[in-house]
Amino acid sequence: MSAPTKTPSAADSVTTGERRRPRRRRQKGIAGNTLWFWVFVGPFVLGLLIFSYLPIIWSLVLSFFEAYNTATPSKFVGLRNYIDMLTDHNFLSSLGTFTIFAVFIVPLTFVLSLVLALLVNQVKIARAFFRSVFFLPTACSYVVASLIWRLSIFNGVRFGLANTVLGWFGIDNIAWLSTVSPPWYWLPLVTVRLWLQLGFYMILFIAGLQRISPTLYEAAYVDGAKPGWQVFRYITLPQLRATSVAVLILNLIAAYQAFDEFYNLIGNVNYARPPLVYLYGISLGSIQDLGHGSAGALILAVIIMIVTLLQSRIFGFGKAGD
């Protein structure tokens, strides 16, 4: 939100003895800026208030009440909902599921999107084409992608794409989404998210790469650094620190918010249920237990906050100079 902070300095310059006509024009410009600031930002601020802050406050209230099938409960239960959730093995195991998911998805996304960015950045011809091709899946909805993954690529019968390919090598059909040992369902879950989000993080990395000054590479060349791993390790990677940290944090938060692909690929099952799917099930499905659901959501919010703060402490994200 830059307009309000800009206004005083502009107003100060007005008082420093400029001539009359420019002054009037400048003033009108300021008023216009402020107006347009609110016209553009207002609806979003209002949306944020109505659809984000108000529900957060309301769920804080609900989390202290027994609230079955109602958003205006009357029976105060203190911290009982929190205690129940923290001792609920299903909720705890959903945090475990998330952890496994994050262990797969965060490093994979990081490495693959970096590799993609390096490759696309090196391409000399049709660079825009390659960039767009890899970025395109980002525009696809999680629900649509999940349906394609479930119904055509990873369905368990012989005419599914993955099973057809296995069939060429004489391997039996695999029920990808229904097999728990080995847990094949992770393959569709992880690949669908990789396909959808790699392009986005690739673009972030490309932006980071293009910010690195060519003089650094020239200097390295003069100093005799070997192109390839050495240059990447000592110049590219350190220069990408700010981008890398941003990618890691965004990635981890996105993983915490995992819902769509789990819900659409395997549904609300207890062996692979991230926290949001579990909370959706108890509070918004037919159970309508909004008290426990709200308590769980707030516990989750606190965990995300702590992890993000820790991460930025360790990596120094957002410090001046980054």
Next chain:
Amino acid sequence: MPAHVPNAGLSRRDLLKRTGGLAALAAFTAACGGNTGRPSSGGGGGGEKVNLSQWYHQYGETGTQQAAQRYAKAYTDANVAVQWTPGDYDAKLASGLLSSKGPDVFEGHFNIAMVKSNQVVPLDDIMADVKDDFQPGDLATNTLDGKIYGIRMIIDPQVIYYRKSLLDKAGIKPPETVDDLISAAKELTTNKVKGIFVGNDGGNVMGGPALYSSGGEFLTKDNKPGFTDARAAQAFGKLHELYASKSILLGAPTDWWDPTAINQGLVAMQFIGMWAVPGMQKALGDDIGVIPFPKLDAQAQPAVYSGGWTQFVSAKSPNIDAAKKFVKWLWIDKSEYQEDWSLNYGFHIPPRKSLAAKASKLQSGVAADTVKLTQDHGYTDNPAWTPKMGTAFGDMLTNVIKKGADPAAEIAKAEKTVNAELSRLFG
């Protein structure tokens, strides 16, 4: 606007800009307002007819949506708008019932939480004259403390249908015990065809029938957990045995309630409801037979879950009386519509004894066999069994069936949740 910016007054242009922005904002927020599914009130249209919104889940059979709309249109005392809901109907209904913006009239499944949360109204007054024409089980499943809260619209027995030709070819008789079922599934499995389809989750839908066919029940008559003895554990263990036998179809594009798997020859047997009989007959002709969920052993009886859908009136409706009148008209007075709904799309047993007796489509072939099995072995839901208990029971089944966990230990976990829920509801 920050306070230190001098106010030069509003020019005509500024005024237009500002009011324009406000109008856009107002339009945006208005567009976010809820669509209740009710027809917008015509206003000044002469006769003051009330508007009612009626919610359905999405039935799989073609023609059902048009039929529902036709019934609503034929009603003259109110404007009835039908809301047809694809996807997660239960979730949408649950949030719809939180406020008066939800349905006036809806279909669903009864449980005690709906009464405790004041979501439905008793319908004893409109049911009084026809009560004896309903099956006792269908009345009991919608009754709490002596009050009837819902009118059964259709009865949907869930059984196992099989391809007669495939069983004959393998020289197998229709299974009579759970062990027979497991060995039949194994023998019928080839590299192209699996023995049985019981849902992509590996068979949770058979948890209830397996329990009842071992002599257990969800809740006993005095509302205590009825799924905790050793025979129940044995029955759930059998479901794991079936899952582990590698003879069940998993990962099909459609789920257990859709007959595509058996119709396309992916399986020899499928656990499914009677609604699918017309679809299966179209694809397979007479090559279908039916068995109930088989008994655990000689000490027990087979089981048929007699599910279905029930019509309710929302307690939050602004027009409860008009809604009750409409429900009475459609589900009690208009027997030709009830007949149409039960028999002309999928097959369902009409809940009214008088209609069931003359349902000629259910008096021959595999449909007649299914009706007979339902009469002999049917059980209905206990209204004290809430969705939360159902979820705990489902988690128990997933752990036992798919992960091969110890049934007794998993039962103990589910029992803990069910007991907590019972003490919340009954003190």
